[in-house]
Amino acid sequence: MDQITSKPIVSAPAEAPQTGRDSGYVSIRDYDFFYGKQQVLFSISMDMPERQVTALIGPSGCGKSTLLRNINRMNDLIDGISHRGDILIDGKTIYNPHIEVTSLRKRIGMVFQKSNPFPKSIYENVVYGLRVAGGYTKSQLDQACEEALKSAALWDEAKDRLTDSALGLSGGQQQRLCIARAVAIRPDILLMDEPCSALDPLATSRIEELITELKKDYTVVIVTHNMQQAARVSDRTAFFYLGKLIEYDSTLTIFTTPKQKQTEDYITGRFG
């Protein structure tokens, strides 16, 4: 296709494994991405297996957020973007012109770096995705709210103040509320962009525990700057540098016996 070639490090199956139901197997194929004329992703190819945590690490500006935001097409909002290559979820392209982007996003929850609860009640925040989808009864919403808050480990703290404003919660609670909001729509995939970077160590460890719980049900892709965090929570780790995927392997391998010199330098902190 072009000169920029980078061999996929993990040899992925040509098609997603047939598990009988949508499982959230993400595979990225020869993906290039441009903001205007500036190319920020160079021929990325990688697979993110279902019900595993994939961590994206690398120095700032190397394109981790851009890749993550391409998976749910959040970057569509920006003017002047373009891409080459494809992203498949369970073997189907996310760029199918016959499928609404909103229905894609209903399958993919997203948690942002800065917690962004809506200025509404806790309850309304959690059921927001269901409300915009429409067609749920009050009792279904109540039940979904409870389940989502429980899986975000927020139920005990929030159950008596569901009608209070979400903005009254602490920073860590707000981030867990955003996780509850993302899982309330029962997605297959959960994208997290540095979810703990604004939180204190206690709140961070709560969210890390939560991620380990969540991977039982969801494919989790997490961007993190924190090496220990990547080592603790993820099954697979991808190291990016200047828009290129340098190395992608099981977390254990990346952190103990990295094949590339750059990866080793970054992990050991010898990096510029």
Next chain:
Amino acid sequence: MSAQLPKTKGIHHTKGEPLVWLTAMGLTIGLVMVASLLLVIISQGVGVFWPKRVTRFVLPDESGKRIEVDGVVVKRQLKTAEAGKAPIEEIQIYTGNREVYSLAFRYLDVHRITSESLPADALLIERLENGNAIGTPISLKTGSSTGLPAEDPSFRSGLAKAIEEASARRSAIDHLEKHVIGRNAAEISELEVRAKSAAPDRQQALEADIATLKTRYQELAAEAKRLRKVQNEQSLEYRLASGETRTVAIGSIIDHHYPNQLGFLSRFGRFCENLWNFVSERPREANTEGGIFPAIFGTFVMTLLMSLLVAPFGVLAAIYLREYAKQGPIVRMVRIAVNNLAGVPSIVFGVFGLGFFVYFVGGSIDRAFFSQCLPNPTVGTGGIGWAAMTLALMTLPVVIVATEEAVVAVPRGAREGSLACGASKWQTIQRIVLPAAVPGILTGMILAMARGAGEVAPLMLVGVVKLAPSLPLDLEYPFFHLNQKFMHLGFHIYDLGFQSPDSEAARPMVFATTLFLILLVIVLNLGAILLRERLRRRFATAAF
């Protein structure tokens, strides 16, 4: 190098101080100007309603003959009589009795006055015509008999009772003539229009109906005439300070009081009563007497109507400009044009409103739906609906700019959070962006309302009148008369100040009306501000 450091610090210090003073001075001048404006309007406006004493002045006239005159002191001032001479002091008094003295005000040279006293039994009579009369009561007459003399102990209660009964009769006549007979006349003319185009067999029935209605009209008119006659059966005889005796029919007295016998509390009571009458009554005698209720109501209804019109248009336009239109040179030009629209003189909008709304839109509607009434226009003439639309157009840029700013200020995180949940763009705007932008939009609405409520020039072209026969909103079907001409406080001020036959008499009314215009704008703004604060508290971001 290090020796220079304190020096630069010193320069910075001396440079900063005068600037602080300058800015503080600017603010102070602005505040003082606003405060004195309000002070003048409030003191002049409120003073109108405070009942004042009647003084009797005795002085020789030009020919040296002794004259007496009763009046309320309005102000004292110095006047330069002739060049080179020292100015002399004069007082302006309100004498009332316009039909006798031809003017209600008079100037007296202070040095010529030989005596001043407060006549205890001075009576101030508010009349339907010719303003107030000031005099000493003589007797209450029924027909041509001598009647009840003022010395009689039952005179005061008798007079008060007679005036009260007359007031009740007056409102009965008013109701009869304005509503009952009016509806009757409207039914007749409607039937006549139908009879013109009806089939011959229906025609007979319609004509019979018309005849019944006309008989009913005769009866009603006779009843009104009888009541009017009763109004003139009793009369009050009173003497002016000059000694002249005059009578006034009880039916044309609205109110009366003895100004020199009022204690503080009863003066305060009368003050409140005057204030209430001013707010709640219709104007009389070319607007120089009576109240301003129709103007307050007209301004209020027009401003609310304008807000209801401008809010959806402005908000939708701003949302399109910000959220959907592709940002580029065209959108930038549209935005510049919108901003400049805010600077177009208001009379231009008035001309546009007259040409487009009234003549073109109204005229077309008339030709299409009300052709049987032509050439009399039904909606093709100035009215409160067209006026509200014209002002809505005028204030549209304010709302668009405010909404755009509020929409832009909604954090990107909130939008992305919503989109990531699977919401469409419109759902995001509707559920996240707009609620968060409402306080900002309301700020724009406050500015728009303040501008709209105070605007006069364009309204003069599209529906404001000096005296509107009825209110734009009442209990008669279809309740809201969009094609009705209406009164407006701003125009009322202009009319009182510059179009009234006796501008001296109208001046206090000008201030009082101005006061109420300001109060109305404040009330409308307070409403919007309270609403905004409530919403803002709901959307306030809590600190972690």
